[in-house]
Amino acid sequence: MSIAARQGEGRVGIRTGFNLLVIVASAIAALVAPFVIYPVFLMNVLCFALFASAFNLLIGFVGLLSFGHAAFFGAAAYVTAHAAKVWGLPTELAILVGALAAAALGLVVGFLAIRRQGIYFSMITLALAQMFYFICLEVPFTHGEDGIQGVPRGTLLGLINLDNNLALYFVVLAIVAAGHFAIWRIVRSPFGNILKAIRDNEPRAISLGYNADSYKLRAFVLSAGLAGLAGGTNAIVFQLATLTGVQWQSSGEVILMTLLGGIGTLTGPPIGAAITVGLQTYLAALDFPVTVLIGLIFVVCVLLFRRGVAGEILAYMRKRG
Amino acid sequence: MFCIPYVKCLPFVALYGQLLLGLINGSFYALLSLGLAVIFGMLRVINFAHGALYMLGAFVSWWLSVALGIPYWGALIVAPLAVGLVAVVIEKTMLHQMYRLDPLYGLLLTFGITQVIEGTFRYFYGASGQPYPPPPALSGPLNLGFMILPIYRGWVVVISILACLGTWLLIERTRIGAYLRAATENPVLVQTFGINVPLMMTLTYAFGAALAGFAGVLAAPIYQVSPLMGTNLIIIVFAVVVAGGMGSILGAIVTGYILGLLEGLTKVFYPEASNIVIFVVMAIVLLLRPAGLFGRAA
Numbered sequence: 236m237s238i239a240a241r242q243g244e245g246r247v248g249i250r251t252g253f254n255l256l257v258i259v260a261s262a263i264a265a266l267v268a269p270f271v272i273y274p275v276f277l278m279n280v281l282c283f284a285l286f287a288s289a290f291n292l293l294i295g296f297v298g299l300l301s302f303g304h305a306a307f308f309g310a311a312a313y314v315t316a317h318a319a320k321v322w323g324l325p326t327e328l329a330i331l332v333g334a335l336a337a338a339a340l341g342l343v344v345g346f347l348a349i350r351r352q353g354i355y356f357s358m359i360t361l362a363l364a365q366m367f368y369f370i371c372l373e374v375p376f377t378h379g380e381d382g383i384q385g386v387p388r389g390t391l392l393g394l395i396n397l398d399n400n401l402a403l404y405f406v407v408l409a410i411v412a413a414g415h416f417a418i419w420r421i422v423r424s425p426f427g428n429i430l431k432a433i434r435d436n437e438p439r440a441i442s443l444g445y446n447a448d449s450y451k452l453r454a455f456v457l458s459a460g461l462a463g464l465a466g467g468t469n470a471i472v473f474q475l476a477t478l479t480g481v482q483w484q485s486s487g488e489v490i491l492m493t494l495l496g497g498i499g500t501l502t503g504p505p506i507g508a509a510i511t512v513g514l515q516t517y518l519a520a521l522d523f524p525v526t527v528l529i530g531l532i533f534v535v536c537v538l539l540f541r542r543g544v545a546g547e548i549l550a551y552m553r554k555r556g
Numbered sequence: 557m558f559c560i561p562y563v564k565c566l567p568f569v570a571l572y573g574q575l576l577l578g579l580i581n582g583s584f585y586a587l588l589s590l591g592l593a594v595i596f597g598m599l600r601v602i603n604f605a606h607g608a609l610y611m612l613g614a615f616v617s618w619w620l621s622v623a624l625g626i627p628y629w630g631a632l633i634v635a636p637l638a639v640g641l642v643a644v645v646i647e648k649t650m651l652h653q654m655y656r657l658d659p660l661y662g663l664l665l666t667f668g669i670t671q672v673i674e675g676t677f678r679y680f681y682g683a684s685g686q687p688y689p690p691p692p693a694l695s696g697p698l699n700l701g702f703m704i705l706p707i708y709r710g711w712v713v714v715i716s717i718l719a720c721l722g723t724w725l726l727i728e729r730t731r732i733g734a735y736l737r738a739a740t741e742n743p744v745l746v747q748t749f750g751i752n753v754p755l756m757m758t759l760t761y762a763f764g765a766a767l768a769g770f771a772g773v774l775a776a777p778i779y780q781v782s783p784l785m786g787t788n789l790i791i792i793v794f795a796v797v798v799a800g801g802m803g804s805i806l807g808a809i810v811t812g813y814i815l816g817l818l819e820g821l822t823k824v825f826y827p828e829a830s831n832i833v834i835f836v837v838m839a840i841v842l843l844l845r846p847a848g849l850f851g852r853a854a
Contacts, residue, residue: 373828
């Protein structure tokens, strides 16, 4: 069984029904939630939802397991924080620069990693991300263990003050929604169909004349850029960029979110992100070690629950007809 | 003095010191990548938990000494057996379900197991290290004339080379090794010949894990025994494995030592890059010879 089980596919009616349900429900929830729940927590969930969806673009639709996606999230956080604080760029431009930097890093990492397949691809991305971590530890602009602190949130287009949590919330919501729309468009496009063809049978896709490496690299850069969009936005929300963002544990977390929500489904990664971030926030108040719980969920997911939440629901709906 | 023109001049003693350190790091890279290669060859699983098992080996020897007063020499035998036993439990309860799935699931499962083991140890022992002295017989320095060699470090280099060669002989020159190599090529056929392949898989995993545990005991007196010692190391070992290619046992050993030495040299001449030099080498190998130095093209 391939890791990217074709869960998103199946009968169009069921898929569309489920997606529509989730989209409408989450749109209503997203508009009401900030008046009920602490907006900063929600913004964190939104950022990780986009991060997980960007990661899922690779594993779910190209079948590539990147074990180093934290590098892109964290790199964008550093660049956005630096651009907003030191260069004084406007917020929206700082986030954009961060995402572009992540995409550029994705081009380098992707170029090296796609030279090998399967398990080697994962090990290479992990190793290169760790190398990037050590670089971040050494170079002066990241400020080592302290990170970049006190990043100004600024204003939106010079009009709306983003120090207001509620105002920033709706900006973040718009960015994350746009990111998800882009992913949805990519997956449903002819380009996305070729990606899925490469995932399902790479030799056949090549024999049909598609340059598989080129498609993989483009998908990798898109995924890295979108992960960077999430990372840059996160840095603005917390006004902070630190080493935590680029360490291997963060790469593990985004894998868990996607696995828990459902690899290869469009709705799964945000669900997984909400559950994981919620658990982490809740457990931070307790004495229980978060790593152990994350590890346990990982083990249970891999052993018993490989379809994830969204995958299980889709399978259930399919069985019901 | 030893000079590289236009770069740096250093006293020979400093150079030898770093080369020795490189050789020791290389020993651990070799022992761990050897275990990874043996496990991968048979099980088609990349054992992310290898670093955690190495850490477990160090902790078991520390416990043996603190709680039971069992000295280093006892730990050298007991700790690898204990780690091998843990590995048998992992394989029998969880890992064996992964064989029929995409190999990536094995990586994810062992990653989760790593998080559980490491998180538990961090919870109880924090991030700081526990001291573990070398045995009296191996303490103290040895004057080689051109440098002062701490005896324990020399011992680690010698015993690791012996362990690597022993493993190589076991796999290449014995009947058990022949079964193993055959089962790696075609498990179904070997099974029809009446060899218990599932048992061999369990034992292979246990053997690889025991090697990691053995490396952990060797490391305990050199580095502090800490919950974080394993995972940071295993990511470097992944880079070693990618650079070397997992096709050959001897290749894994040789690549481990070469990259360890290279890292030591980098510490002398350009210390800022010593953390990343192995990753850089991996990237260069990927550009020039994607299958790895000793790998066969897929």
